Amino acid sequence: MNELFGFLLKHSKWFVFTFFVVISCMLLFKGDPYRQHIYITSAGRLASTAYKSANNVTSYFNLHEINDDLNRRNAELQAEIVRLQEAIDVLKEEYCTDTLVVDSGVNHFDFIVAHVINNSIARPFNYITINKGARDGIRPELGVIDRNGVVGIVSNVGPTSARVISLLNPHFRLSCKIKRSDYFGSLVWDGENPGEALLEELPRHTVFEIGDTIVTSGYSAVFPAGLPVGVVMENTTDQSQNFFTLRIRLMADFTTLGNVQVVVDHKADELRALQAGEENDSKKNPFGN
Amino acid sequence: MTKFFIKYALAFLVMIPAQAIIFNHAVLFNVAVPLVFLSLIIYLPVTLGTNLSVTIGFVTGLMLDIFCDTPGVNALCCTVLSFARKPIFHLYVSTDDDLAGRSPSAHTMGAAAYMKFMLTMVLAYCAMVFTIESFQLFSPGLLVLRIAASTAYTFVMLYGLDILLMSRSDRH
Structure with a gap:
């Protein structure tokens, strides 16, 4: 207790000073709405400046999540563009023939966002590894694109990763x-x-x-x-x-591949089956008829 | 000390109304105001305790606020100024051992140090008071002009008052 009193006594000038300053400020801001407004506005501006500065620093820590969100959104938009393009194509056909009906088959593309975890560009045959695999719905022979254009095609798939044949690979046409x-x-x-x-x-x-x-x-x-x-x-x-x-x-x-999108065509199996059937037919009857 | 407080109370009773009624209206060029009442804080004994000097400062400012209808403005500035009085004093005089119970003056501090001390005190007060007042209509150029002109005007007035008081005490 004595120490507490000693402390209070030692720093009493600060307490007295603060007390009078607080009273003065109360008098200053209480009676004048304009000053009160100025004070509140200035304090708000000061606080917002502080928050902005803090946000400038902390926002860098959230960039990874924001980037993921943007990529997801980008994939959705990409899918939407393809769907709309196909809808336009179907409508064009309908307009031309006046017989076709718009069906629900235009929604057959999906895009899965993935991160590139390995990439080579300097070898004669280049490959890319992505962090999504069979568990995420990746299958062999799916196309891979990034925000600018085509990147490659999936060749091998593991449970949580996949290998992509890069466009920078002469095996890929x-x-x-x-x-x-x-x-x-x-x-x-x-x-x-x-x-x-x-x-x-x-x-x-x-x-x-x-x-x-x-x-x-x-x-x-x-x-x-x-x-x-x-x-x-x-x-x-x-x-x-x-x-x-x-x-x-x-x-x-x-050289700067980071995030890519894997194109999933839900009609691919059907198309391949049809094409395989055509090939078998041509093998059985190589001359047509 | 009792003698000092009596003298101070008399000075207080004269100076505050004088500031409110006379000096506040003796404005030069619409910018310079002589804040002569600052002598009440400047002339406080050097070795006076901070608690007491801050209280005196607050009361001085508050009384002036009551007269001038400026609630809080002078009280705040006088409180801060009386709190900063000692540190400002020690900017120019390293020790106050020889000044026990004595007020700052050209005689006790030396003319140069005293003038610098007084100028710093006046400038600090003018900067505070005009900055707070400028909340109502902020104009940086006018603010600087008011601070500079009022500081010079007040300094001249206080220095004149000082010479006057010194010559009276010499006669006595």
Whole structure:
């Protein structure tokens, strides 16, 4: 108790000073609504500045979750775009034929967000590993895209991870078309530059210009039509060849791959089964009839 | 000490009404106000306890607020100024051992130190009081002008008062 009194006595000047300051402030702000308003506004501004500063620091800690949310949202929007595109296509067909009915089969694409946990770009045959596997619904032969364009195709699937054949792998050929003219060819990496690839087997009469956008053709059960792949850089065709070969600047930046989306086509099995049936038929009766 | 308090009470009774009735209206160029009542705080004995000097400061300010209808403004500024009086004093004089019971003056502190002490006190008070008043209509240029002009005006008035009091005491 003596120590407490000693302490109070020792610092009494601060208590007295604070007491009088508080009384003065009460007198100052109580009688004048304008000053009261100024005080409250200033205090609010001070507090908001402090909160903003704190938020500037703490928001960095939440970026991972925000990024995940954005990717999820991006995947939903991507799916929505594809659905709408297909709905437009169906409506166009209906308009042209006036006989087709819009069915519910347009909602057959889903996108699963995944993180790249391993990636190579400097090898002759490059692969990517993602952190989603069979437990998340990943299967072999699903397409993989990022926010800019096509990335690759799933080859092997584990329970919680999957291996993706990168577009920077000569084993992977992708059916693409020139967006403006719809002429299609086959995109393959030539092993030279991780930012470029070749679009081969384009017919000689193909109409194109430098800067034209290359998109997926949709002639497979892996990628929906219209996904961006790259931009035409130059024509590398030899005059003696029967097909055009164009050098394409890829839209996906493989050097900074972080988050990707796996494209799930719910009709893929059906399409493959149909195509397998066609192949069996042609083996049985190679000459048609 | 009793003699001091009697003298101080008399000075208080004269100075506060004088400030409210006369000096507050002796405004120069619409910006400079002579705050002569600050002498009540400046002339407090150096060795006076902080608790007592803060209380005196608060009461001085409060009385002026009552006269001037500015509740809290002068009370707050006088409280802060009387609390900061000793630290300001020690900015210019390292020890107050020889000043027991004596008020700061050119005679006790030395002319230069006393003038600096008085100028700092006046400037601190003017800065506080005009900043609080500027809450009502904030104009940075005018605020600085009011602080500077009032500080100079008050300093001159206080210095004149000091000379006057000194010459009287010399005669006596």
